[in-house]
Amino acid sequence: MTLSEGPAAVPLLSVRGLTKLFGSFAACNAIDLDIAPGEIRALLGENGAGKSTLVKMLFGVLQPSAGEMLWEGSPVTIGSPGEARRLGIGMVFQHFSLFEALTVAENIALSLDPKISLARISDEAASLSKAYGLPLDPKAHVADLSVGERQRIEIVRALLQNPKLIILDEPTSVLTPQEADRLFETLFKLKAEGRSVLYISHRLEEVRRICDRATVLRHGKVTGACDPKHETPASLARMMVGSDVAEVHRDAGTALGDIRIEVRNLSVPARTPFAVSLKNIAMNVRAGEVLAIAGVAGNGQGELFDVLSGEYPVAEDEAIRIRGKAVGRTGINGRRLLGAGFVPEERHGHAAVSAMALSDNLLLARSQSDRKAFLSGGAFSVIRFDAIRSATRRICEAMDVRKSGEDPQAGSLSGGNLQKFIVGRELDRQPSVLVVNQPTWGVDAGAASRIRQALIDLAKSGSAVVVISQDLDEIFEVATNIAVISEGRLSEPHPAGTLTLERIGLLMGGVHESHSVPEAAHAH
Amino acid sequence: MRIELQKRARVSTLFSVLSPLLALALTLLFGAIMFWLLGKNPVSALYSFFIEPLLEVWSLHELAIKAAPLILIAVGLSVCYRSNNWNIGAEGQFTIGAITGSILPVLYPAWHSPMILPLMLILGMLGGALYAGIPALLKTRFNTNEILTSLMLVYIAQLYLDWLVRGPWRDPQGNNFPITKTFQIEAVVPEILSSSGRAHWAFIFAIVAAVALWFMMRFMLKGFEVSVLGQSERAGRFAGFSARRMVWFSMLLSGALAGLAGISEVSGSIGHLQPIISPGYGFTAIIVAFLGRLNPLGIIASGLVLALTYLGGEAAQLSIGISDKVSRVFQGLLLFFVLSCDTLIHYRIRLIFSGMKTGEVKG
Incomplete structure (x- = not known):
């Protein structure tokens, strides 16, 4: 690994053995990092690698x-x-903290000394934005601005403090390519003035383009430092993903059955400024198959789950078929009645209501699919508490859910136990189709392996399973086929055995499908 | 110096139960101080305000008359608030319900049929529901804040009633008073026990509504849907419940009950329409709903308590000689203490003395 040394002078910021423990879990483990004056330093890593914690x-x-x-x-x-800030560190967060009803100048004023007049702030902001090529009207209301313009406010806000080091957290994840180019010009200007930039990203191409040095994090440790200009996206991806992924063990040659989920030409516009639009998604999932969808967070996973589950139906009925039936316009309960089960990513407030008992949370997902068992009284729909309590007991036993008391509030369970319950709630129905988003996110190792085993067993028993995950270890553990989602596009699925880590890393980093990897790396 | 509210790690179950009683006690204490400052003997003033009205049978009837609209409106509002829809305009739905319910007796005073009263009640409910449908429509279509729209519609309803009874609906034989004809006997909600007092069937309606909605909230899927959507719209969507439909359901339900309260009050207690038909029942019912912990059975109790403040106000005017506005003061105190007790159960107060750091952004 080549390491082009920065200027020999004293580093601007130097970090030695920095460690952050959450309980016994080390989010950052003995990290060393030097940032020289006037360099653009990339911080690379998968989700959960410890980038955010470090920053x-x-x-x-x-x-x-x-x-x-x-x-x-x-x-x-x-x-x-x-x-x-007083030291001279400025930060531009991935999600902005701006008040939409206020003007640009007012938003900037909020973070400054209240004694400074608004007129002076407007003037300074205007001159700064001009000097750094960040066109911005101080009198405009934030609500009327595009995402890129909003980011400029944050950058100008950071620059007003005259920082020596500016940290940008995934700045281009919300920008169009043109806006990103503009941002890069600004970064080069900052660098020319001798300021340093710490640039957090997982986009390999842009890191190669603008960064002087890169530090790669994996599982909370620094796994590499390099000059990205001397690397290929493939070699960067290898450093990011690692080559020590757990042994893959799957049953060979499981016969696949009929197509249970069929998605064709599924395009969905983004619902909010921070959402991702889905572009022309296509996939087939057969009985007995686990299709794992890999990808870095925020590339459309949540949006894909929303339309697969029917929480947000789509306009085109034919775009999604479950067991041969067109369900694009059918809601979530209609799809459940066809035998589908769904496990969303967020446990609290989506998959479960934290302040409600487990038995109520069972009813939450199954009030219509198990109408006969759980409701009585015809149109009055009186809840059969005895039935939902005994089903809750059954699920907790099957999934080994540890809890205090007979029927505690969902919020009182640990993440792993609640997730086991939420997955078990669907498995208990023997779904013929199961769609799971981040099945083991934030879950302890024991619960995670139990959940993964349950997903594999479900597929083996003849169901079609879709697992959306950011955890490559998990993906290789459960997947029959793997597809990668990036910027709302889904790659072709590949049999898990044929896909190398390098290839997955490239696909995740936004280098789109091509026949030969090295060529793809240079083509961009 | 500034004051911060910090969320408590644990919420005391004991104080959650005691909180309404604590609020009542504090209200009485501050009421006593107020009477004392007004130069009255606080003990005897409180006695004539809160105890005397309970000592005679006719006065208990009056209590039921005042409690009926409060309970009817508040149980509807409790469903609304539990589903996270904030209907503040029950007073307006009450007024419109009174108007639409009065169409038959005002326009067909010669129609004598046992059908007239049920039809009036149904029209009253329809009117209240439709009027509550306006903020529901605005919220579901344009994402308008229902607190503002429902509140503003109150004043429109009141002015419309004012115009009606001074204009087209004024009784020609009424010596120019702004009132309609007195309703025919078939159009009057009958008294429950006419031998002992005036209390009429509205109180029965209120109890039936409270018990029915308690059953719904406690045992039925619909009640489950209300609480799920009230706590997390996203979880509700996952369950296949529609937040939009819940806006309609809760607003129409609370509007219908407020409308029923309106026509029952006009038909049973007043006997005709006039410019002012309510001493603020629709707003007081908000206090009733919260004091009753948004539980329909609790609301029966809290409705009776708030009804007592109305009676006490009348008694205070007679026996102590102070304005009946004092009942409004008591209601205000009560709401203030209920809300602050609840806040303090969930949060602790922290005083921060150091000067505020500038440029601080919470990360």
Whole structure:
């Protein structure tokens, strides 16, 4: 690995052995990092690699459990974002904290000394935005601005504090390519002035294009440092994903049955400015198959789940078929009645209501599909509490859900136990189709392996299973076929055995399908 | 210095139960201080305000008359609030219900049929429901804030009633008073026990509505749907429940019950339409709903308590000689203490003395 040394001077920011523990889990483990003055440094890594945790410690949002930080050679502790700003660190978050009803200048004023007049802020913001090629009208209302313009407000807001180091968290994930180009020009200007930039991304192409050095994180550790200009996207992807993925064990040659889920030409526009639009998605999932959909968070996974589950039906009825029946316009309960089950990503407030008992949360997902068992009294739909309680007991036993009391509130269970219940709630129905989004996100290892085993067993018993996941270990553990979602596009599925990590990493990094990998790397 | 509310890690179950009683006690304490400041003997004033009205049978009848509309409206509102829809305009739906329910007796005073009263009640409910449908439509179509729209519609309804009784519906033989003809006997809600007092069937309607809605909320899928959507719209969507339809359901239901309260009040207690038909029942019912913990059975109890403040106000005027506006003060105190007790159960107060750091953004 080549390492082009930065200027020999004292690093602007130097981090030694920085560690952050959450309980016994090390989100960041003994991280070393030097940022030289006037460099653009990339911080690369998958979701959950510890990028956000590291950056939050640098900006004073989180306090490290161990390790030290040196600012221009002298040790510092950064207790709050305010202290970070006083040192000269500015941060542009991925999601903006702006008030839509206020103007640009008013929003900037909120983060500054209240004594400074609005007129002065407007003037300074206008001159800064001109100087850095960030066109912005201080009098415009935020509600009327595009996402790219909103990001400029955040950048100008950070620049007004005259920072020496600017941290940008996935800045291009919300930008159009043209807006991204503009942002890069600004970054080069900042660099020319001797300011440093810490640039967090998982997009390999742009990291190669703009960054001087890259630090790669995986599982909370630094796994590599390199000059991205000397690397290919493939080699960067390998560093990011790692080559030490757990052994793949699957039953060979499981015969696949009929097509249970068929998606054709599914395109859905984004519902909100932060959502991803789905573009021309197509897939077939057969009985006995686990189709795993890999991808970095925020590339359309949630949106895909929403339309597969029918929570947000689509206009084109034929776009989605479940067991041969066109269901694009059918709601979630209609799809459940066809034998489908769904497990959303967010446990609290989506898959379950935290303040309600487990038995109520069972009814939540199955009030219509198990109408006969759980409801009586005809049109009055009187709840049969005895029936839902005994079914709850059955599910908790089957999935080994540990809980306090007979029927506790969902919110009182640990993440892993609640997730086992939520998955078990669907398995208990023997669904012929199951769609799961991030089945083991934030779940302890024991519960995770139990859930994965249950998904594999369900497919083996003849159901079609779709697993949307960001965890490549998990994907290789459960998948028959793997497809990758990136920017709302779904790749062709590949048999799990034929897909290399390198290839998945490339697909996840937004390098789209091509026949030979090295060519793809250079073609962009 | 500034004051911050910090969420408590644990919510005390004991105090959640005690909170309405605590609020009542604090209201009485501050009421006593108020009487004392007004130069009255606080003990005897409180006695004539809160105890005397309970000592005679006719006065208990009056209590039922005042409690009926409060309970009817509040149980409807409780379903609304549990589903996270904030209908503040029950007073307007009450007024419109009174108007639409009065169409038959005002326009057909010579129609003597036992059918007239049920039809009036149905028309009253329809009117209230349709009027509550306006904020529901605005919310589902244009995402308008129903708190504002339903509240503003109150004043429109009241002015419309005012115009009606001074204009087209004024009784020609009424010596120019702004009232309609007195309803024919078939159009009057009958008294329950006419030998002992005036209380009429509206109180029965209120109890039936409360018990029915309690059953719905406690045992039926519909009640489950209300609480799921009230707590998490996203989880509701996952369950296949529609938040839009819930807006309609809860607004129409609460509107219909407010309309029923309106026509029952006009037909049973007043006997004709006039410019002012309510001492603010629709707004007081909001206090009733919260004091009753949004539980229909609790609302029966809290409705009786708030009805007592109306009676106490009348008694205060007679026996202590102070304005009956004092009942409004008591209602205000009660709402204030209910809400602050609830807030303090969930949050603790922290005083922060250090100067506020500028440029601080919570991460």
